[in-house]
Amino acid sequence: MIYYLKKFWKRNLTVIVIQLVTYALISLQSLIQMQTFQSLIELDFRRMLIFTGISLTGWGVICLMQVFGGISVSKAIWAMNGQIRRDISATLLSKGRQDYHAQDTGEYLSWLTSGVERIENSAWDSFFGLTAYICMALTAMVTLFSVHWSLLPMSLVNALVLLLLPRLFTKKMQHLGDVCAREQAAATGKLKELLGGFDVLCFFGRRSLFLQGISHASDQIEKPRYEQSRGQAVIASGIIGYAKSLTGVGPTLLVAFLSIKGIILQAALAGTGNLFSSVSNGFEGIASLRLSIAASKAYFDRIQIHADGSGEHSGLSAVPPVQDAITLKDVSFRYETKPVLTNVSLRFENGKKYALTGPSGGGKSTLLKLLLGWLSDYDGTICFDGRNIKDFTPEQLQDQMSYIEQDVFLFNISIRDNITLGEKFSEAQMDKALRESALEGDLPGFENGLDTIVGENGSNLSGGQKQRVAIARALIYNRSILLVDEGTSALDQRNADIVEESLLANPELTLILVSHHLSEERKAKFDQVYDLGSKAVQA
Ligand code: ADP
Numbered sequence: 285m286i287y288y289l290k291k292f293w294k295r296n297l298t299v300i301v302i303q304l305v306t307y308a309l310i311s312l313q314s315l316i317q318m319q320t321f322q323s324l325i326e327l328d329f330r331r332m333l334i335f336t337g338i339s340l341t342g343w344g345v346i347c348l349m350q351v352f353g354g355i356s357v358s359k360a361i362w363a364m365n366g367q368i369r370r371d372i373s374a375t376l377l378s379k380g381r382q383d384y385h386a387q388d389t390g391e392y393l394s395w396l397t398s399g400v401e402r403i404e405n406s407a408w409d410s411f412f413g414l415t416a417y418i419c420m421a422l423t424a425m426v427t428l429f430s431v432h433w434s435l436l437p438m439s440l441v442n443a444l445v446l447l448l449l450p451r452l453f454t455k456k457m458q459h460l461g462d463v464c465a466r467e468q469a470a471a472t473g474k475l476k477e478l479l480g481g482f483d484v485l486c487f488f489g490r491r492s493l494f495l496q497g498i499s500h501a502s503d504q505i506e507k508p509r510y511e512q513s514r515g516q517a518v519i520a521s522g523i524i525g526y527a528k529s530l531t532g533v534g535p536t537l538l539v540a541f542l543s544i545k546g547i548i549l550q551a552a553l554a555g556t557g558n559l560f561s562s563v564s565n566g567f568e569g570i571a572s573l574r575l576s577i578a579a580s581k582a583y584f585d586r587i588q589i590h591a592d593g594s595g596e597h598s599g600l601s602a603v604p605p606v607q608d609a610i611t612l613k614d615v616s617f618r619y620e621t622k623p624v625l626t627n628v629s630l631r632f633e634n635g636k637k638y639a640l641t642g643p644s645g646g647g648k649s650t651l652l653k654l655l656l657g658w659l660s661d662y663d664g665t666i667c668f669d670g671r672n673i674k675d676f677t678p679e680q681l682q683d684q685m686s687y688i689e690q691d692v693f694l695f696n697i698s699i700r701d702n703i704t705l706g707e708k709f710s711e712a713q714m715d716k717a718l719r720e721s722a723l724e725g726d727l728p729g730f731e732n733g734l735d736t737i738v739g740e741n742g743s744n745l746s747g748g749q750k751q752r753v754a755i756a757r758a759l760i761y762n763r764s765i766l767l768v769d770e771g772t773s774a775l776d777q778r779n780a781d782i783v784e785e786s787l788l789a790n791p792e793l794t795l796i797l798v799s800h801h802l803s804e805e806r807k808a809k810f811d812q813v814y815d816l817g818s819k820a821v822q823a
């Protein structure tokens with residue numbers, strides 16, 4: 285939290301200066317009020333009118349300052365929230381693939397949305413509330429001092445009691461904040477899943493599950509929030525509030541004593557009342573907002589601050605392009621306790637074409653993920669030209685690999701942008717990719733051709749078209765190794781043939797194509813076919 289406050293210190297300082305001036309003016313108003321009352325007591329109407337005039341002008345200025353204050357707070361919050369979201373995205377980018385997928389993406393969504401909102405409520409609003417209360421209490425104390433010195437120590441004693449009291453409760457509030465953040469993230473994940481599964485649930489007449497799920501997730505969000513608010517209410521309004529009433533007795537007696545003795549103006553009884561309440565309200569506010577800030581800690585804890593904020597992978601150099609071969613030697617892999625690959629030894633030579641077959645669940649996709657560097661806890665060795673891939677990050681390895689996933693993901697943008705992902709390519713490169721992915725023939729069927737928007741995750745395209753967009757994407761990036769995971773499974777035979785022909789005909793490309801079933805005729809087109817189910821491959 286401090287990091288963000290410091291980062292935007294100019295904006296934040298502006299807010300505080302405006303608050304200080306505002307509260308100084310408000311405290312002055314008490315002195316003016318005192319003079320107005322005193323004039324009344326002394327029946328000096330002219331003086332009374334003058335002070336009333338000054339007071340009204342003063343309030344005008346104060347209102348204006350409050351407008352500026354409000355605007356500058358909003359600007360500061362905008363800047364800090366923006367930075368938080370940038371840091372969250374950098375945090376996510378810095379996670380490895382395995383790490384990223386260890387949590388539900390819905391949870392990340394909640395970090396970026398409701399999490400930031402909670403930070404705004406419990407950290408920023410509280411912080412600026414806090415500085416406002418500090419300004420209010422300080423200016424009131426200075427003003428009290430100017431009325432009579434003894435009023436200052438009296439208000440200080442009160443301040444100390446109100447300030448130290450909440451220390452007893454910060455741990456508790458931090459804990460409630462933790463629970464709140466965790467449950468909220470989990471519930472958002474569930475909500476996202478329910479929304480995604482809407483069609484399935486409706487189709488099978490399971491609408492009740494949708495309703496129950498949402499209501500359950502809602503309780504999961506609301507219950508810890510309720511507990512947090514309840515805790516805050518009991519401590520802030522109850523305990524601290526009552527302590528404030530108790531500390532109000534001393535000042536009243538002191539002022540009464542001083543004015544009866546004629547040491548201060550009689551009217552002081554009226555004016556100082558406001559000032560003392562400013563001090564105690566100020567410190568009460570400080571106390572309760574500190575609790576609220578404590579509760580926001582959990583939301584900050586999950587953000588790693590990246591000084592550069594970019595999240596781009598650091599200046600690691602790419603692995604030199606494979607010249608000879610990718611080799612797997614005695615590679616074994618298990619998901620927790622479930623063995624998937626046992627002692628697999630394979631060789632993929634540069635520029636050659638390989639098919640990888642085997643039964644469903646036989647570990648074909650897993651093998652590709654190992655090559656991509658996404659799964660690291662395997663036994664045996666995987667080498668690119670004799671260099672162990674464990675010495676490189678997945679980002680480094682992926683510089684020379686393209687991957688066509690089994691489940692294609694498309695953004696809800698145009699077909700063109702889905703292929704280029706914002707990178708610049710020439711028309712010739714685009715035409716080649718469209719031709720080789722057999723997407724060319726589909727384009728006239730789209731209203732806006734390449735610029736047709738594909739819908740949420742490509743819902744306006746057929747399964748085969750989606751897959752071909754993904755193939756075009758992999759081809760246009762023109763990397764020397766292409767991993768295809770059932771990438772042609774949703775294509776009709778004619779399109780599958782077009783795609784495979786063009787991939788097989790490219791002499792520079794090392795192709796590893798996973799296919800759950802391959803006809804003998806198609807097998808013959810590959811340099812080698814590895815069957816993951818066979819003894820020759822797995823011991
Ligand atoms: P294939 O692509 O050959 O059909 P996979 O490599 O996808 O098979 O999966 C091999 C086995 O590993 C399957 O039995 C699958 O259930 C299991 N598996 C795949 N991914 C995971 C995962 N993330 N966690 C646990 N088990 C998994």
Ligand code: MG
Pocket residue numbers: 648649650690769
């Ligand atoms: Mg698979």
